[in-house]
Amino acid sequence: MNSLQFTAETSSDGVLERDFTLGDIPGVLWSPASGADRAPLVLMGHGGGTHKKWPAMTGRAHRLVTGCGFHVACIDAPGHGDRPRTAHDEREIAALYRAREAGEPEGPIVVRYNAHLAERAVPEWQATLDALQELPEIGAGGPVGYFGLNMGTAIGVPLTAVEPRITAAVFGLHWPDVLAGPAKQISIPIAFMLQWDDEHIPRESGLALFDAFASKEKTLHANAGRHKELPRFESDSAAHFFARHLVRAVGSPA
Amino acid sequence: MNSLQFTAETSSDGVLERDFTLGDIPGVLWSPASGADRAPLVLMGHGGGTHKKWPAMTGRAHRLVTGCGFHVACIDAPGHGDRPRTAHDEREIAALYRAREAGEPEGPIVVRYNAHLAERAVPEWQATLDALQELPEIGAGGPVGYFGLNMGTAIGVPLTAVEPRITAAVFGLHWPDVLAGPAKQISIPIAFMLQWDDEHIPRESGLALFDAFASKEKTLHANAGRHKELPRFESDSAAHFFARHLVRAVGSPA
Numbered sequence: 134m135n136s137l138q139f140t141a142e143t144s145s146d147g148v149l150e151r152d153f154t155l156g157d158i159p160g161v162l163w164s165p166a167s168g169a170d171r172a173p174l175v176l177m178g179h180g181g182g183t184h185k186k187w188p189a190m191t192g193r194a195h196r197l198v199t200g201c202g203f204h205v206a207c208i209d210a211p212g213h214g215d216r217p218r219t220a221h222d223e224r225e226i227a228a229l230y231r232a233r234e235a236g237e238p239e240g241p242i243v244v245r246y247n248a249h250l251a252e253r254a255v256p257e258w259q260a261t262l263d264a265l266q267e268l269p270e271i272g273a274g275g276p277v278g279y280f281g282l283n284m285g286t287a288i289g290v291p292l293t294a295v296e297p298r299i300t301a302a303v304f305g306l307h308w309p310d311v312l313a314g315p316a317k318q319i320s321i322p323i324a325f326m327l328q329w330d331d332e333h334i335p336r337e338s339g340l341a342l343f344d345a346f347a348s349k350e351k352t353l354h355a356n357a358g359r360h361k362e363l364p365r366f367e368s369d370s371a372a373h374f375f376a377r378h379l380v381r382a383v384g385s386p387a
Numbered sequence: 388m389n390s391l392q393f394t395a396e397t398s399s400d401g402v403l404e405r406d407f408t409l410g411d412i413p414g415v416l417w418s419p420a421s422g423a424d425r426a427p428l429v430l431m432g433h434g435g436g437t438h439k440k441w442p443a444m445t446g447r448a449h450r451l452v453t454g455c456g457f458h459v460a461c462i463d464a465p466g467h468g469d470r471p472r473t474a475h476d477e478r479e480i481a482a483l484y485r486a487r488e489a490g491e492p493e494g495p496i497v498v499r500y501n502a503h504l505a506e507r508a509v510p511e512w513q514a515t516l517d518a519l520q521e522l523p524e525i526g527a528g529g530p531v532g533y534f535g536l537n538m539g540t541a542i543g544v545p546l547t548a549v550e551p552r553i554t555a556a557v558f559g560l561h562w563p564d565v566l567a568g569p570a571k572q573i574s575i576p577i578a579f580m581l582q583w584d585d586e587h588i589p590r591e592s593g594l595a596l597f598d599a600f601a602s603k604e605k606t607l608h609a610n611a612g613r614h615k616e617l618p619r620f621e622s623d624s625a626a627h628f629f630a631r632h633l634v635r636a637v638g639s640p641a
Binding site: 329340343349350352353355357364366369370373 | 583594597598602603604605606607608609610611618620623624627631
């Protein structure tokens with residue numbers, strides 16, 4: 134396995150942002166500019182059609198770095214951001230656009246395509262976590278969280294089901310079809326975001342995925358509004374959640 | 388109408404606690420010991436079988452006073468705390484204990500009795516709010532929140548439906564039977580707490596009550612666990628909710 138190579142570095146508002154590659158996977162690592170030795174690490178999965186530096190990603194990363202002192206990492210998912218699309222990717226994206234234009238439900242295509250992407254992405258995330266934990270400022274054995282909605286949940290749920298290093302996770306905004314199975318294998322604390330008036334994901338489907346997690350400690354945040362109207366304040370509640378679970382894990386009060 | 392009479396005063400951990408009476412209603416007002424001129428006011432409704440200074444009440448009050456700088460008031464509900472029980476109260480409480488001992492569902496009795504108590508309590512809360520707003524440190528026209536679960540929701544929902552001075556509310560842990568009607572008249576921002584494994588309130592019933600609110604801005608917090616296992620951190624999320632809605636209402640950032 135390749136090791137992680139830093140390719141660019143900038144700093145703003147107290148956040149050090151370092152682009153990296155791991156083989157052909159492009160990623161970004163945000164850290165406190167003041168240094169953060171062995172601070173908790175949050176892996177962040179972006180949504181479908183976006184990329185590692187989408188505004189929602191950089192916003193959440195800055196919140197977690199400056200508010201909690203964490204490291205935050207995001208990689209481009211297969212076929213997203215700076216990565217090439219395969220013929221399979223192109224076919225599925227075309228099918229999704231056709232369904233949207235025809236006013237047909239996009240759920241079946243998104244569920245199927247996200248499951249395919251997750252198969253490619255899970256080993257990439259595991260290799261990325263290996264490489265990140267080789268960095269002296271992160272190290273092995275520290276607390277690791279995962280935060281991803283939409284496609285970030287489609288990838289994060291099967292990842293968390295097989296990855297014991299992840300000890301707390303924020304998921305949401307996805308159908309249960311493919312994910313309820315791996316969710317039943319997950320027993321770490323989770324927070325789950327759902328939009329009460331989601332025009333794509335039926336309410337019962339979102340509730341069924343939340344219900345599937347085996348976690349004794351799980352919290353559902355359901356907000357009035359459509360699929361893309363997740364309130365901004367849920368970034369704060371995710372930060373509170375990770376502060377509670379990742380900071381306590383190393384023995385300090387949240 | 389009588390005016391509010393302070394009967395006792397103590398101070399600890401930065402919180403001034405003043406007992407009061409308004410006619411035959413006993414109450415308590417918690418305020419920042421450092422003074423809080425025209426700060427927002429949160430009305431807090433206690434649960435069934437408890438009283439205005441139950442540990443959950445004083446804990447939440449201290450959190451809101453020291454964390455947000457608010458005034459917080461709680462009054463004993465009819466038949467609770469320092470207040471006499473009527474023959475009707477005694478009959479319903481006896482019926483509830485009989486149902487519990489027989490292992491029968493307590494929902495039907497609680498729903499019926501709470502509806503009765505709410506009819507007595509709503510005008511008491513309105514008179515209390517009138518009197519509190521005559522205090523110079525609170526004043527008229529400032530932001531007012533309501534925070535009550537269980538019986539506190541049974542009283543708070545019909546109160547909020549008829550009381551335009553309340554501009555944000557936290558409810559939860561109740562059946563929808565009597566409350567869905569007034570909930571449909573409520574359009575202020577609300578947060579709603581529900582226990583995912585509640586042994587008394589079926590999950591669908593709790594979700595139906597959340598669904599009934601007409602509010603464009605509403606958030607459901609559903610936590611794994613039984614009826615009495617609401618996680619302590621939900622006091623913090625309620626405080627964040629009130630800070631967002633009551634502090635912004637007077638023009639300062641939350």
